[in-house]
Amino acid sequence: MAILVVGSVAFDSIETPHGKVDHCLGGAATYFALAASYFTDVRVIAVVGEDFLPKHEAVLKARRIDTAGIERASGLTFHWTGSYAGTLSEAKTLGTDLNVFERFEPKIPEAYADSEYLFLANIDPVLQARVRSHMPTVRMVCGDTMNYWIKDHGANLAVVLRNLDVLLINDVEARMLSGETNPVRAAEKVLAMGPKSLVVKHGEFGATGFFGDRSFAGATSRPFRAPALPLAEVVDPTGAGDSFAGGFYGYIASQPELTPAVFRRAMFYGGVMGSFACERFGTERLQAVTRDEIEARFALFREISHLDSAV
């Protein structure tokens, strides 16, 4: 089933202890789309500038991602500059040039209207809500957000949260959104804001799924903990969270039904795609991974976390 993702397609200039890249293809929608493309069809709504060239679009096309919804505007593409140091667990933003993204007005192509799965990547919640309202018959809606929107755009974000099936955020965002330091109580408060389920990402420590009463028909309310793979070399963690979301949602969209077992496997696939994203700068690894490598890493995630694994 096709996923429609709305979010940023951008250029990133990144410095990590492993090196430096200038204006490599990035953006939440890009990472999400590449990761999800290994599981299902993906359609992208975004805006880019005149510096977005055929070679950049070719990266998405090579993964059979539908780029009809990527609008060309006059001006430059959104450009983010950041660096990582130490444990590489947090990016330091050195520059955010919104450029054409500042006036982004998502337009949904006719051909996208039958998309059954919608992903609202991290953009202004006003735009998230608008896209959501134009897709009334969508089967499932997942979304992301960040500290900036939580802090200063709470009322707009609340509208989005009310209609989400799954919200994917990190620990800091969960604490900020809920005002609770305890992760279980934070999750309860976030679920009370509307999302049927919540996935809290812990970076190198994996992710925890929290489930409200409406998560599944008659299913568990126990949390679920998915591991992350200890990596000897994190070259560039940019986009790992968006790649997690892509693997997670892509797998869900490839399955006939969302069951607790599918949700768990989706969290593992999320971690798998997030781990690949970290192995090279930008989207390099996500462009070139194979389905066999994905399945082998899924098996590895199982092996390093399950008691009965063969060794």
Added chain:
Amino acid sequence: MAILVVGSVAFDSIETPHGKVDHCLGGAATYFALAASYFTDVRVIAVVGEDFLPKHEAVLKARRIDTAGIERASGLTFHWTGSYAGTLSEAKTLGTDLNVFERFEPKIPEAYADSEYLFLANIDPVLQARVRSHMPTVRMVCGDTMNYWIKDHGANLAVVLRNLDVLLINDVEARMLSGETNPVRAAEKVLAMGPKSLVVKHGEFGATGFFGDRSFAGATSRPFRAPALPLAEVVDPTGAGDSFAGGFYGYIASQPELTPAVFRRAMFYGGVMGSFACERFGTERLQAVTRDEIEARFALFREISHLDSAV
């Protein structure tokens, strides 16, 4: 098989967002012994002062812990004062009164000489090495340490590390000991210092086991990730790490042989005992837990981390 633990028996005065306790029974050896006592026989070597009363010893006796090695010295028992705030992930030490612990000279009672498992809790590595040398025929040795010894007593600690089967430390200690920020490379460096295996504790995110070539006969070098239980209420995290060690090592000592499967289950039991420790102030919960509750929580740890769990 009996475990001999050498470490601190202390009084703790603790403040957390859930309240305050004054001079409650604590110390690494106490938490370790209580947690391990649910799996195997435990013998304690420690020193206490005149304020250590029969009612305190009765807490250990009630769990059939052998207290013959707890020496009485004139003066006061080691007293730690600390507080926790925010996410309760780190203690703020407000006072450390070593008292009789300052002149601690571990003496091994004759009756302890046949102990097959030795646990060197977090004390001066000179004392750890001395106890180790007096137990030449011991079957397995595990140990803990902390930033203070890593920073200023590195040469003494190196002697201890050379002869350890398993070292249990936390993320910060692993980074400090190795000088590496990457967790995989940090583990490799620590294993190169001597321990056959390494367990790095991540607090609320569980623990990772790393295995050198000498960990098991012909076994995996893959890491293993054990979850922690998301707790809605962390009353007091004091002793959680020592309780993890007690559950981990107690389970190992109860098994005929150390296999990769036993190591994995031991890491789960470590997390189980650590989670109980957090539920009440001091050792209260560890004194009163039942084996049935332990097994139920072990099953819960499996359920929240395994793909095939029934829901």
